[in-house]
Amino acid sequence: MSDKIKVVVIGGGPGGYVAAIRASQLGGDVTLVEKEYLGGTCLNVGCIPTKALLHSAEIYEEAVEGAKYGIFANDIKIDFTKVQERKKLVTKQLVSGVKGLLAANKVKVVFGEATFTGKDSIAIKTEKGTETIKADKFIVATGSIPAKPPIPGIESTKCIDSTGALELQEVPKTMIIVGGGVIGVEIATLYSTLGCKITIIEMLDEILPMMDGELTKSIRSKLAKKGVEINTGAKVMSFKDNGDNVDVTVQMSDGKTKVFSGDKALISIGRRTNTQTIGLDKAGIVNDRGRITVNNKMETNVPGIYAIGDCVGQIMLAHIASTQGEVAAENALGHCNVFDSKTNPSCVYTKPEFASVGLTEEEAKIKGIDYIVGKFPLAANGRAMIMGEDGMIKIIAGKEYKEILGAHILGPRATDLIQELALAIQMEATIDEVIATIHAHPTVAEAIKEAALSVDKRAIHIPNK
Amino acid sequence: MSDKIKVVVIGGGPGGYVAAIRASQLGGDVTLVEKEYLGGTCLNVGCIPTKALLHSAEIYEEAVEGAKYGIFANDIKIDFTKVQERKKLVTKQLVSGVKGLLAANKVKVVFGEATFTGKDSIAIKTEKGTETIKADKFIVATGSIPAKPPIPGIESTKCIDSTGALELQEVPKTMIIVGGGVIGVEIATLYSTLGCKITIIEMLDEILPMMDGELTKSIRSKLAKKGVEINTGAKVMSFKDNGDNVDVTVQMSDGKTKVFSGDKALISIGRRTNTQTIGLDKAGIVNDRGRITVNNKMETNVPGIYAIGDCVGQIMLAHIASTQGEVAAENALGHCNVFDSKTNPSCVYTKPEFASVGLTEEEAKIKGIDYIVGKFPLAANGRAMIMGEDGMIKIIAGKEYKEILGAHILGPRATDLIQELALAIQMEATIDEVIATIHAHPTVAEAIKEAALSVDKRAIHIPNK
Amino acid sequence: MPVSNSGRIKVSPLAKKTAAKIGVDLSTVKGSGPNGRIVQKDVLAAESKSSTESKVVKE
Ligand SMILES: Cc1cc2nc3c(=O)[nH]c(=O)nc-3n(C[C@H](O)[C@H](O)[C@H](O)COP(=O)(O)OP(=O)(O)OC[C@H]3O[C@@H](n4cnc5c(N)ncnc54)[C@H](O)[C@@H]3O)c2cc1C
Numbered sequence: 001m002s003d004k005i006k007v008v009v010i011g012g013g014p015g016g017y018v019a020a021i022r023a024s025q026l027g028g029d030v031t032l033v034e035k036e037y038l039g040g041t042c043l044n045v046g047c048i049p050t051k052a053l054l055h056s057a058e059i060y061e062e063a064v065e066g067a068k069y070g071i072f073a074n075d076i077k078i079d080f081t082k083v084q085e086r087k088k089l090v091t092k093q094l095v096s097g098v099k100g101l102l103a104a105n106k107v108k109v110v111f112g113e114a115t116f117t118g119k120d121s122i123a124i125k126t127e128k129g130t131e132t133i134k135a136d137k138f139i140v141a142t143g144s145i146p147a148k149p150p151i152p153g154i155e156s157t158k159c160i161d162s163t164g165a166l167e168l169q170e171v172p173k174t175m176i177i178v179g180g181g182v183i184g185v186e187i188a189t190l191y192s193t194l195g196c197k198i199t200i201i202e203m204l205d206e207i208l209p210m211m212d213g214e215l216t217k218s219i220r221s222k223l224a225k226k227g228v229e230i231n232t233g234a235k236v237m238s239f240k241d242n243g244d245n246v247d248v249t250v251q252m253s254d255g256k257t258k259v260f261s262g263d264k265a266l267i268s269i270g271r272r273t274n275t276q277t278i279g280l281d282k283a284g285i286v287n288d289r290g291r292i293t294v295n296n297k298m299e300t301n302v303p304g305i306y307a308i309g310d311c312v313g314q315i316m317l318a319h320i321a322s323t324q325g326e327v328a329a330e331n332a333l334g335h336c337n338v339f340d341s342k343t344n345p346s347c348v349y350t351k352p353e354f355a356s357v358g359l360t361e362e363e364a365k366i367k368g369i370d371y372i373v374g375k376f377p378l379a380a381n382g383r384a385m386i387m388g389e390d391g392m393i394k395i396i397a398g399k400e401y402k403e404i405l406g407a408h409i410l411g412p413r414a415t416d417l418i419q420e421l422a423l424a425i426q427m428e429a430t431i432d433e434v435i436a437t438i439h440a441h442p443t444v445a446e447a448i449k450e451a452a453l454s455v456d457k458r459a460i461h462i463p464n465k
Numbered sequence: 466m467s468d469k470i471k472v473v474v475i476g477g478g479p480g481g482y483v484a485a486i487r488a489s490q491l492g493g494d495v496t497l498v499e500k501e502y503l504g505g506t507c508l509n510v511g512c513i514p515t516k517a518l519l520h521s522a523e524i525y526e527e528a529v530e531g532a533k534y535g536i537f538a539n540d541i542k543i544d545f546t547k548v549q550e551r552k553k554l555v556t557k558q559l560v561s562g563v564k565g566l567l568a569a570n571k572v573k574v575v576f577g578e579a580t581f582t583g584k585d586s587i588a589i590k591t592e593k594g595t596e597t598i599k600a601d602k603f604i605v606a607t608g609s610i611p612a613k614p615p616i617p618g619i620e621s622t623k624c625i626d627s628t629g630a631l632e633l634q635e636v637p638k639t640m641i642i643v644g645g646g647v648i649g650v651e652i653a654t655l656y657s658t659l660g661c662k663i664t665i666i667e668m669l670d671e672i673l674p675m676m677d678g679e680l681t682k683s684i685r686s687k688l689a690k691k692g693v694e695i696n697t698g699a700k701v702m703s704f705k706d707n708g709d710n711v712d713v714t715v716q717m718s719d720g721k722t723k724v725f726s727g728d729k730a731l732i733s734i735g736r737r738t739n740t741q742t743i744g745l746d747k748a749g750i751v752n753d754r755g756r757i758t759v760n761n762k763m764e765t766n767v768p769g770i771y772a773i774g775d776c777v778g779q780i781m782l783a784h785i786a787s788t789q790g791e792v793a794a795e796n797a798l799g800h801c802n803v804f805d806s807k808t809n810p811s812c813v814y815t816k817p818e819f820a821s822v823g824l825t826e827e828e829a830k831i832k833g834i835d836y837i838v839g840k841f842p843l844a845a846n847g848r849a850m851i852m853g854e855d856g857m858i859k860i861i862a863g864k865e866y867k868e869i870l871g872a873h874i875l876g877p878r879a880t881d882l883i884q885e886l887a888l889a890i891q892m893e894a895t896i897d898e899v900i901a902t903i904h905a906h907p908t909v910a911e912a913i914k915e916a917a918l919s920v921d922k923r924a925i926h927i928p929n930k
Numbered sequence: 931m932p933v934s935n936s937g938r939i940k941v942s943p944l945a946k947k948t949a950a951k952i953g954v955d956l957s958t959v960k961g962s963g964p965n966g967r968i969v970q971k972d973v974l975a976a977e978s979k980s981s982t983e984s985k986v987v988k989e
């Protein structure tokens with residue numbers, strides 16, 4: 001037997017497979033147990049399939065709008081079967097990539113369902129039977145599944161979750177989306193671009209509640225222009241499958257009841273941790289209604305057992321799962337690392353893209369932080385103009401030292417642009433360092449420097465008020 | 466009369482207009498003299514028109530390749546007149562934006578040609594006659610013009626410069642491009658995408674000599690796949706207009722002579738400073754064959770006279786002109802700032818984009834710096850795969866402290882992605898800070914973190930060798 | 931002492947500005963960031979330590 005530390009990772013999503021690779025890099029003897037598919041939600045029914053479909057939708061939209069740029073075509077058509085095939089190709093390729101990476105890093109992969117049988121052992125139910133294994137360290141990364149609220153009529157096959165919405169074989173004519181969070185808004189973007197009439201029902205006062213309010217208003221009006229009807233402060237009371245359609249009865253913000261009818265109703269009100277059947281009690285792992293309790297080293301209350309990603313139920317994002325996976329693996333192998341979410345970017349793949357890092361104005365207000373705002377509208381940015389896009393870059397800086405507290409970008413390439421400001425937050429940079437960095441022309445990124453200048457009321461490419 | 470410091474800026478390009486705005490923000494009484502068009506080369510015949518045309522080409526290419534993504538169309542056509550109209554629209558809008566900004570910042574604009582008449586005065590030749598004005602400070606920003614080498618036959622109207630290439634009213638069938646620098650390669654990308662057969666003749670051993678050699682090889686082979694024929698180590702001996710075509714006689718790298726024939730020959734071998742007729746001698750401004758000599762405060766030898774941008778003949782880029790303009794304006798108004806090019810990004814708008822900041826491996830070798838390289842191929846990046854693109858991110862780090870010395874990106878959105886690494890260089894960051902910054906999934910930017918991890922041989926998404 | 935290859939102490943811009951404002955000597959501060967980089971928290975901790983010390987001296 002080897003004297004390596006034996007690590008078992010439960011779940012092969014972006015949390016688990018990254019943790020397994022990192023643990024193996026650090027000298028662990030690592031086994032990964034996965035019950036369904038490598039890559040987890042993210043590669044199979046989450047991030048990647050959504051963005052693959054959205055890319056096809058973008059190509060379609062650009063072809064349709066080509067005339068604006070002098071490019072003309074006839075009979076522009078979506079072959080949705082081909083769109084789905086291309087999505088499948090991408091996810092397949094990435095999943096087989098993960099398989100290859102695990103092998104290259106000497107991680108043993110066992111396909112089966114794991115359940116704790118004690119503090120240091122799990123049973124794995126595979127096709128061939130059940131096997132019990134012991135290990136020095138466990139990293140739990142079982143992820144999450146779509147939440148299904150107990151609303152009357154929700155069992156109709158016309159009520160689908162995100163997985164169902166990504167598997168549709170044709171573009172529906174009408175869709176009611178219940179829940180205006182990231183997933184709801186991305187699927188609204190996808191199918192509305194492809195010609196589906198979308199109605200969003202959101203219980204809160206605004207869609208995308210964690211994003212900057214001002215920019216959210218702007219994306220909301222862009223969605224409205226595409227024909228997406230957004231009802232906020234509205235609550236779904238029941239679903240009724242009437243054969244052709246599903247009728248969704250909604251209590252509107254004014255208290256009145258209204259019935260919306262759609263080919264499909266997408267339920268995207270959130271996700272819940274996938275920990276019900278993994279024997280948390282057998283191992284004595286403390287949890288809050290299924291959300292595994294961890295500290296910033298990703299340790300649970302049981303020594304040697306870590307939990308990461310969606311199953312801890314904090315920030316349900318793939319890059320958070322991966323980051324926590326690295327932290328857990330390092331700690332399990334005797335190193336010391338802590339998870340800190342301060343540089344966590346939130347991205348929404350709307351058109352244009354929407355991304356955020358650090359504090360929003362709303363949060364700064366609640367926390368009583370003295371802040372100043374710098375803003376630059378992308379209508380004044382040459383590159384965005386060339387791309388036929390607009391939007392806004394907004395920087396929240398501390399009043400006294402002008403350190404960057406938060407940044408919010410609605411605009412082309414926002415999900416990649418946000419990274420400069422995430423690094424700025426990581427390094428405790430002030431606007432001066434962003435300003436002193438030369439920004440290339442003509443890029444969208446130039447507008448980041450302008451937003452930083454605008455904090456000091458000395459932007460060059462907009463009048464300073 | 467006002468007791469404000471009187472500043473005259475000569476030239477209204479990205480150097481001059483930014484300097485004028487900044488000088489006015491700092492309390493100067495500013496006059497900008499421009500002889501032709503506000504926005505200079507950049508907005509009228511440089512950066513913006515190239516990228517506007519390239520954007521149309523990209524839309525065309527995406528429409529043609531739409532089938533890959535399930536989007537089909539018939540009769541996809543380029544209406545080049547419309548493409549040119551759209552370009553004009555963008556440049557017009559930006560030029561009128563500059564006009565508005567100058568007015569909002571209370572900069573007086575005089576249309577006319579300025580010549581120094583002494584150390585503290587210029588004559589301005591306008592439509593109405595010549596007026597002489599005095600000022601406390603002058604900022605020279607007269608830019609550059611295309612260099613025209615004394616090659617026999619170059620006076621043929623079929624030999625065009627970049628301005629001519631951007632004004633063509635139809636896509637030529639064949640074009641010989643003399644000079645494989647940024648401008649040559651961008652115009653090759655543009656017209657080859659639109660169906661023109663391009664041949665590049667470059668005297669040096671490689672195109673884009675200032676960029677990372679390994680990535681340049683990769684873009685070179687991508688251009689070759691598009692049908693662009695690249696001849697390096699080749700020297701143009703003569704042009705001959707034969708009515709229909711222009712014959713370009715070239716001495717090839719093997720010493721043999723070859724004749725290439727094209728509808729047009731683009732001369733893009735560089736640009737020379739535009740300072741011949743501005744009376745440098747009258748003011749006693751020291752220069753090196755027209756390149757105005759300045760220190761890092763952008764001061765010339767004559768107290769009170771500054772020079773910035775292309776006319777100093779160092780780094781001929783719009784964002785450098787603007788940055789130097791800010792520095793000159795601040796110094797002219799009694800502040801103290803110096804120009805430092807260490808965070809200067811170089812961008813080439815190929816497909817995919819190509820961007821670079823800091824040292825290349827080649828430069829690190831020449832300087833004898835001990836370095837390590839981290840690399841991540843974008844074929845392994847989910848977002849790039851979704852976009853149907855590939856490429857590479859390469860980070861050059863110091864061997865001992867792993868501080869980021871340079872970064873090179875060939876890939877989608879490279880020109881915006883490079884900014885995170887420019888900020889890293891500005892802040893003297895090491896790979897650890899880049900790694901500690903959470904990178905959102907699925908983005909191209911994730912690959913920056915992976916390249917940083919790969920410096921330490923601990924990338925997650927590629928095997929480490 | 932965390933020193934970059936240019937011989938300078940590694941310190942975040944915010945920490946630098948904070949130290950200048952409240953009068954903390956950076957060479958006395960221990961960094962807690964990556965590679966021992968000094969961040970604002972470290973400067974504030976150093977200040978509260980030195981201010982309690984100086985109080986003791988005064989009283
Ligand atoms: C439609 C959609 C779009 C999304 N888009 C984004 C996005 O753009 N960006 C982003 O950051 N996040 C996105 N997310 C969220 C992201 O997918 C999750 O945060 C991420 O997948 C969480 O990773 P994880 O490893 O914690 O869990 P998961 O990815 O859920 O993986 C858990 C794995 O554990 C396995 N498992 C569960 N129980 C057991 C068991 N008992 N034994 C063995 N294996 C088990 C599961 O089969 C699964 O493979 C999206 C989610 C959805 C649904």
Ligand SMILES: Cc1cc2nc3c(=O)[nH]c(=O)nc-3n(C[C@H](O)[C@H](O)[C@H](O)COP(=O)(O)OP(=O)(O)OC[C@H]3O[C@@H](n4cnc5c(N)ncnc54)[C@H](O)[C@@H]3O)c2cc1C
Binds near residue numbers: 475507606607739
């Ligand atoms: C095809 C092409 C593509 C380019 N692409 C890019 C790119 O993508 N990114 C990038 O950073 N750079 C690019 N450049 C380079 C960029 O355009 C220049 O670096 C930039 O314009 C320099 O700015 P400037 O203000 O120094 O000079 P200019 O922009 O040349 O402006 C000088 C101005 O001074 C005026 N002038 C000259 N003499 C006088 C006089 N005697 N009196 C009054 N006015 C006078 C001229 O009319 C002109 O308007 C490109 C250049 C070309 C040609």
